[in-house]
Amino acid sequence: MPELFIELFSEEIPARMQARAAADLERLVREGLTEAGLEIGESRAFAGPRRLVLVISDVPHKTPDIxxxxxxxxxxxxxxxxxxxxxxxxxxxxxxxxxxxxxxxxxxxxxxxRPGRPTEAVLQELLPDVIRRFPWPKSMRWGARRLRWVRPLHSIICLLDGRIVPFELEDIPVGRETRGHRFMAPDVLSVTGFADYEEKLRKAFVILSGAERARIIRARAEQLAEEAGLELVEDEGLIRETAGLVEWPVVLMGSFDESFLDVPEEVIITTIRSHQKCFALRRKAEDGGGLANRYLLVANLEAKDGGQKIIEGNNRVIAARLSDARFFWEQDLATPLEERVPELDRITFHAKLGTLGDRVRRLEALARDLAPFVDADPEEAAFAARLAKADLVTEMVGEFPELQGTMGKYYALKSCVPPYIAQAIEDHYRPQGPSDRVPDQPVSIAVALADKIDMLANFWAAGEKPTGSRDPFALRRAALGLIRIVLENGIRLPLLPFLQDRVRLSPAFSGDDAEAEAIARDLLGFIIERLKVHLRESGVRHDLIDAVFGLGDQDDLLTIVRRVKALENFINSEDGQNLLAGFRRAANILRIEEKKDKRTYEGEPNPQLLIAGPEKKLASAIRQARANVKKALANEDFEAAMAALARLREPVDTFFDKVTVNAEDPTLRENRLLLLSRIRDVARLIADFSRIEG
Structure with a gap:
C-alpha cells in the first residue's frame, strides 16, 4: 500500500522544541487519518534544526465504504x-x-x-488543519501571513505513493522540493519518496535522524578526548541539545588560558555550556584529575581549513565569558558569605510568605528541631541553614542561577566555614530529580529536610497546592525529595507534628490549632500519595501499598515502607497465600451476614459456647497471635508480626473444614461470627487484608 511522506521545512526550530514537535506531528496526523476510517501502518517522525518529517507506511488509497x-x-x-x-x-x-x-x-x-473518500481528499482537509493548530509552546506570525508557526515556514512536501497531494496554505508552496545543508548544499532537491529523500539529504550534508546525530557527536567527542589523553565530562542533555542545533555535526577541540582553572570547575563547565554549548574535558585520574583547559564544540559544517577559524572564534568568545566569570568570582569573594545574609531581607520570596530572610529564619529554627532525629548538632544545623540561601545575592548566582548552592559551598569554604557545613549548603537543594544523589551527612540531611518541609507546609498554608499538571513551585519534587532523604538514610521522623507546627507558624496562616491540623493532615495525605507513587515505581504491588495505608494515621514514612516490605514477603510465601485465602473467606462471610443482619459483629465470642476442638483451638490461636503481633509491632519487628500471623494458618483451615458458621442455632451462629470477627481484627493490626488482590 502507499507511503505517506510529509516534510515541513522552516527556519531554525529551537532544539528544545524539536522532539516534542515531531511527536505532535505524528500524533495529530495519525489521529486524523484514524478518525477518517483509515487503517494505517507504522509511522516514523524526525526533527532537525530546519525540518519536521513524518513517514507512514501502508496508507490505503481511500477510506472504507460505509x-x-x-x-x-x-x-x-x-x-x-x-x-x-x-x-x-x-x-x-x-x-x-x-x-x-x-x-x-x-x-x-x-x-x-456512503462510498469511501480518496485518501488524497482526506489529507487535503487534514494537513492544513494540523499545521494551523500545531501546539508549539511559542509561535508567531511573519509578514502578511495569518499562520502562526515557531519560525517562518518555507515549504511543504506531501507525497502519497510518490504523488504530490496539493493543498493551499496561504503562500507556502506544497510539492516535492526541499533543500539540503544551508551552507554546504543549499540547492533545491526534488524527491520521489522518503527513501529517495533520506538518501539525497545525506548527500546534501543533512543527517535526518536526531538520534544518529547525537551518536555521532558522542562518539567523535569521546574519540577526540581520548586522542588528547583527556576524558569527556558527561552531559547527555547537551548532546541532545547540540544534536538539535546542527544538521551535519562536526566536533572540534578548542582551548582557553590555564589561569581560568583557578575558578571553580562548575563555573567553567556552566559558562562554556550555557553560552557556547561546549563540552568540558577533564584530565584522567592517573594524570591528577581536575578540569582541563580544553573543550569541545559542535560545528554545523566541514570547513575548508579544518575548522581552525571556527575554533579561534570560539576561543575568543569563551575567553571573554570566562573573564566575566572570574570577575564575578573575585567580586563575590570580597564579601564573606555570612555578611550577605541580611541582604536576603530585601528579596521577596512569596507575597504571602515574606522575604527570603524570613524563609531563612524559619529554616534555622526547623533545622535545629530536626537535628536530633538525624544525629546532627542542632547549632551546626541552624548555622548551615542560615548560610544556605546567602549565595542567591552573589554576582555569580545572578548570572548562573543553576549554580545556587554550589557557589554557596565554595564561598563558605573561602570564609573558613567547616567543610561539612559548606557541603550542607550545596546539598540542601538535593535531590532535584530521580537520578540526583541524596544528602547523606547529618547536617546536610537536617537542612535539606528543613528546606523541603518548610516549602511544603508554607505553600499549603498559603493555599498554593499543586493542581492537575500545574505545579509552579515544584512541590511534588519537594515531597519526593523528602521521601527519598528519609528512606535512603533510614530516618525515623514523625512528620505530622512538624507539618502542623510549620503550618501554624506560617505567615500565610491565621487560623486556630484545629485548622492547622486539618491543613497538615491534607499535606501529609499528599506526601503519602507521592510515597505510593515512589513505591509503585520501585516495583511494589499497589494492592499491598493500599493494604498498609488502609490502616490510616501513619506519618512515619520509614515504618510504613518497612511494613509494606514485610507484608510483601509474607504474601509471597505459601503460608501467606493460604492464610490470605482464609482471611478473605472470613471477611466475605462477615460482610454478607452483617449486611443481612443489619449489624456489625464485633467483640469477644462467649467461651462457654465454643465447641471443643476446632473452635476452641482457633480462639486460643487468635488470642496468642494477637498478643504476639502486638508485641512484635511495639518492637517494630514486622517480620515477627507476620510470623505470628502465619501461625493462624492451620487452625483457620481446620475451622473452615470442620465447622459450619451459619448454624441453625442462632446463638451458636452469632458466636461463630464473633469468632470470625476476631480473625479480621487481628489481621487489621498489620494491614487491611481486604485490599489485597489474588
Missing amino acids: VEERRGPRVDAPEKAIQGFLRATGLSLDQCDIVADEKKGPYYVARIE
Missing part, C-alpha cells in the same frame, strides 16, 4: 412521520426495506451507502 442502517417509523405510522423520515435519509419509500416486528409491527429501515 453502509448505515437507520430505523424508521412503523409502516402504519402517520404520513407526516414517514415523509420526515424520507427527507432525513434522502431516500424514496421504495428504496426502504420493511422489517417485521411481532410486538410493534413492521417498520421501515433505510440502508444508506
Whole structure:
C-alpha cells in the first residue's frame, strides 16, 4: 500500500522544541487519518534544526465504504412521520426495506451507502488543519501571513505513493522540493519518496535522524578526548541539545588560558555550556584529575581549513565569558558569605510568605528541631541553614542561577566555614530529580529536610497546592525529595507534628490549632500519595501499598515502607497465600451476614459456647497471635508480626473444614461470627487484608 511522506521545512526550530514537535506531528496526523476510517501502518517522525518529517507506511488509497442502517417509523405510522423520515435519509419509500416486528409491527429501515473518500481528499482537509493548530509552546506570525508557526515556514512536501497531494496554505508552496545543508548544499532537491529523500539529504550534508546525530557527536567527542589523553565530562542533555542545533555535526577541540582553572570547575563547565554549548574535558585520574583547559564544540559544517577559524572564534568568545566569570568570582569573594545574609531581607520570596530572610529564619529554627532525629548538632544545623540561601545575592548566582548552592559551598569554604557545613549548603537543594544523589551527612540531611518541609507546609498554608499538571513551585519534587532523604538514610521522623507546627507558624496562616491540623493532615495525605507513587515505581504491588495505608494515621514514612516490605514477603510465601485465602473467606462471610443482619459483629465470642476442638483451638490461636503481633509491632519487628500471623494458618483451615458458621442455632451462629470477627481484627493490626488482590 502507499507511503505517506510529509516534510515541513522552516527556519531554525529551537532544539528544545524539536522532539516534542515531531511527536505532535505524528500524533495529530495519525489521529486524523484514524478518525477518517483509515487503517494505517507504522509511522516514523524526525526533527532537525530546519525540518519536521513524518513517514507512514501502508496508507490505503481511500477510506472504507460505509453502509448505515437507520430505523424508521412503523409502516402504519402517520404520513407526516414517514415523509420526515424520507427527507432525513434522502431516500424514496421504495428504496426502504420493511422489517417485521411481532410486538410493534413492521417498520421501515433505510440502508444508506456512503462510498469511501480518496485518501488524497482526506489529507487535503487534514494537513492544513494540523499545521494551523500545531501546539508549539511559542509561535508567531511573519509578514502578511495569518499562520502562526515557531519560525517562518518555507515549504511543504506531501507525497502519497510518490504523488504530490496539493493543498493551499496561504503562500507556502506544497510539492516535492526541499533543500539540503544551508551552507554546504543549499540547492533545491526534488524527491520521489522518503527513501529517495533520506538518501539525497545525506548527500546534501543533512543527517535526518536526531538520534544518529547525537551518536555521532558522542562518539567523535569521546574519540577526540581520548586522542588528547583527556576524558569527556558527561552531559547527555547537551548532546541532545547540540544534536538539535546542527544538521551535519562536526566536533572540534578548542582551548582557553590555564589561569581560568583557578575558578571553580562548575563555573567553567556552566559558562562554556550555557553560552557556547561546549563540552568540558577533564584530565584522567592517573594524570591528577581536575578540569582541563580544553573543550569541545559542535560545528554545523566541514570547513575548508579544518575548522581552525571556527575554533579561534570560539576561543575568543569563551575567553571573554570566562573573564566575566572570574570577575564575578573575585567580586563575590570580597564579601564573606555570612555578611550577605541580611541582604536576603530585601528579596521577596512569596507575597504571602515574606522575604527570603524570613524563609531563612524559619529554616534555622526547623533545622535545629530536626537535628536530633538525624544525629546532627542542632547549632551546626541552624548555622548551615542560615548560610544556605546567602549565595542567591552573589554576582555569580545572578548570572548562573543553576549554580545556587554550589557557589554557596565554595564561598563558605573561602570564609573558613567547616567543610561539612559548606557541603550542607550545596546539598540542601538535593535531590532535584530521580537520578540526583541524596544528602547523606547529618547536617546536610537536617537542612535539606528543613528546606523541603518548610516549602511544603508554607505553600499549603498559603493555599498554593499543586493542581492537575500545574505545579509552579515544584512541590511534588519537594515531597519526593523528602521521601527519598528519609528512606535512603533510614530516618525515623514523625512528620505530622512538624507539618502542623510549620503550618501554624506560617505567615500565610491565621487560623486556630484545629485548622492547622486539618491543613497538615491534607499535606501529609499528599506526601503519602507521592510515597505510593515512589513505591509503585520501585516495583511494589499497589494492592499491598493500599493494604498498609488502609490502616490510616501513619506519618512515619520509614515504618510504613518497612511494613509494606514485610507484608510483601509474607504474601509471597505459601503460608501467606493460604492464610490470605482464609482471611478473605472470613471477611466475605462477615460482610454478607452483617449486611443481612443489619449489624456489625464485633467483640469477644462467649467461651462457654465454643465447641471443643476446632473452635476452641482457633480462639486460643487468635488470642496468642494477637498478643504476639502486638508485641512484635511495639518492637517494630514486622517480620515477627507476620510470623505470628502465619501461625493462624492451620487452625483457620481446620475451622473452615470442620465447622459450619451459619448454624441453625442462632446463638451458636452469632458466636461463630464473633469468632470470625476476631480473625479480621487481628489481621487489621498489620494491614487491611481486604485490599489485597489474588
